[in-house]
Amino acid sequence: MKTEATLASSGAISAATTRRSRARFAILALLAIGTVINYLDRTVLGIAAPTLSKDLGLSAGVMGIVFSAFSWTYTLSQIPAGLMLDRLGARKTYFLAVASWSAFIILNGLSGGLVSLMIYRLGLGVAESPCFSANSRVVGHWFPQRERARATSIYQVGQYVGLAVFSPLLFWIIEAFGWRAMFVIVGAVGLAFALVWWLRYHEPHESRTMNDAERDYIGAGGGLAQAADAxxxxxxxxxxxxxxxxxxxxxxxxxxxxxxxxxxxxxxxxxxxxxxxxxxxxxxxxxxxxxxxxxxxxxxxxxxxxxxxxxxxxxxxxxxxxxxxxxxxxxxxxxxxxxxxxxxxxxxxxxxxxxxxxxxxxxxxxxxxxxxxxxxxxxxxxxxxxxxxxxxxxxxxxxxxxxxxxxxxxxxxxxxxxxxxxxxxxxxxxxxxxxxxxxxxxxxxxxx
CATH class of the missing domain: 1.20.1250.20 (MFS general substrate transporter like domains)
Known part of the structure; x- marks a missing residue:
């Protein structure tokens, strides 16, 4: 008959040899998709600009001001967005950010002139401001230190690949349906992703898909958030x-x-x-x-x-x-x-x-x-x-x-x-x- 010590030892060996789950990579996929949508949404105005400026009667100089409006509020909102992230956590903050910036993108498509377009661009800057701080927080919690640079590079590549891959599709949408339809379609995609994020994202200590082997691996590398850390x-x-x-x-x-x-x-x-x-x-x-x-x-x-x-x-x-x-x-x-x-x-x-x-x-x-x-x-x-x-x-x-x-x-x-x-x-x-x-x-x- 096996002793309790033998059983405990067998259990420890079994846990040590259990194949790690890969729940963290599903979370990374969410970040990568979110970053693609984030960068597409902040740059679609450039694709729409030739026809939009003509329809709304905006000169090149005025369009330059409209382009810059996003960066003003995006930059000024960074610290308040970080405080919001520390207060609400990544799940709520990212959901609210994606949903609100997608709504502003749809409103861009309903712009009737310079004033409304400027308001929506300023709002877009505020709404997108928590994104990269939230990305960093999620990587810090879900990945051990030895994997964080690669995880960061994978979600960051979205800002480049999205522009290279999807720009032709956006040009086609404008050609076929007009610039207003493009904003509405892109915004609707963002709203759908916000729902996916809300349903699929969770903090490591709440995960039901992470096994003990992965949890120990991440924790040993300096990751894992505790409920008190939120x-x-x-x-x-x-x-x-x-x-x-x-x-x-x-x-x-x-x-x-x-x-x-x-x-x-x-x-x-x-x-x-x-x-x-x-x-x-x-x-x-x-x-x-x-x-x-x-x-x-x-x-x-x-x-x-x-x-x-x-x-x-x-x-x-x-x-x-x-x-x-x-x-x-x-x-x-x-x-x-x-x-x-x-x-x-x-x-x-x-x-x-x-x-x-x-x-x-x-x-x-x-x-x-x-x-x-x-x-x-x-x-x-x-x-x-x-x-x-x-x-x-x-x-x-x-x-x-x-x-x-x-x-x-x-x-x-x-x-x-x-x-x-x-x-x-x-x-x-x-x-x-x-x-x-x-x-x-x-x-x-x-x-x-």
Whole structure:
């Protein structure tokens, strides 16, 4: 007869040898789909602009203001969105965000003129503001440290693949049904996804699909959220404490640099190809996809490399910083586009630079490693606020340069210099990647 010790030992061996479930990858799929929808929704106005501006009687200058409206409210809403995330948790916050931004997209299709269109664009910026902080929080809870860079790269690739893959479909919808129908269709898809998120997402401690082997694996790697971690009372002292940490500023300045490259490709890239390179529209339609594909490969490669380095060396600083710094330095190669002559060469340079940006855009993988456990939302909000100032600054700076000089020469120089600044920020400002420890708050929201 087996003794109790023997039975216990057998049970432990059985648990240790149980194949881990893969519930975390189903959650990652939700994040990836949400990110595709997020980026499509914030950029569909650019696809609709030629016909929309004509129907509503909006000049190119006015459309520039409409384009910028999203970034103003998106940036200003980052910290409040982070506080909302810490208060409500990822499930409720993400659901409310997707549902509300999808409603604003539908309203875009009902715009009757400049005023209503501006209101809906400003609302869209507010509604989308919690998305990336929520993504970071979910990855921090659902994935062990050794898998976070790759998980981050997988959901982030959605922002590039979505634009490259679905833009032709959106152009077809406009051609067949008009720009108003496109906004309504895209918004309806978002509302459907919000319902899927509400039904399918749950925190790790609530999961019924995760077995003990996966739970132990994630917990041993620094993941898993406890029910008590969902909230921390707001305190301005927390904000001041986070703003006083070099880790926050180092990561945020680096992300600002990477975002500047993204913003160039989302705003001035087509104009650059037309006015500076004198490419035909048909050629632009083909060539414009290639840099986004390059960025897709870059972000996946960077995530794979980062986690591979962590597993092989155990050095978190090397594993997280090396791919990002290398990517930002590679992004600075955009300056070479000034000096090449052929269309193929310039697209190759720009694709290489955007590949580098994909690698350098993995700053979000650092946030789960440095954010206080119960302030991931606030930390992500501060980080994203600083980083997304690029969406306001970069288009204005490049526009002013082009207006003053009639050339993109100094505009590309600006993008290249900012990329080098971002690399320097990760090297000299960020410091060691380790979790920031802040004093705990008491029940009244005061710091104990």
């Amino acid at each position: 909230q921390r009372p707001f305190s301005w002292r927390d904000v001041r404490s986070l703003l006083g940490r070099r880790e926050i500023w180092g990561a945020a300045i680096g992300q600002f640099a990477g975002n500047s490259t993204v913003v160039f490709f989302l705003t001035w890239f087509p104009t650059y190809l037309v006015t500076e390179r004198h490419m035909a529209w048909l050629k632009i339609g083909f060539f414009a996809i290639l840099p986004f594909l390059g960025a897709s490969v870059g972000v996946l490669f960077g995530g794979w490399l980062s986690d591979r380095l962590l597993r092989s060396t155990g050095r978190i600083n090397l594993a997280r910083k090396l791919p990002i710094i290398s990517g930002l330095l590679l992004s600075s190669s955009i300056i070479a586009a000034i000096y090449v002559k052929s269309d193929v060469a310039v697209i190759a340079v720009l694709s290489l630079a955007f590949f580098g940006q994909g690698m350098g855009g993995l700053g979000w993988s650092i946030i789960p490693d440095i954010a206080p456990k119960r302030l991931m939302g606030l930390t992500g909000g501060i980080f994203n606020f600083t980083a997304n100032i690029a969406g306001i600054v970069t288009p204005i700076v490049i526009g002013a340069i082009v207006a003053l000089t009639g050339s993109f020469y100094w505009g590309l120089m600006f993008i290249g210099a900012v990329a080098v600044l971002g690399a320097a920020s990760y090297i000299f400002i960020l410091g060691d990647i380790k979790r920031i420890e802040l004093p705990e708050a008491d029940g009244a929201g005061k710091i104990a």
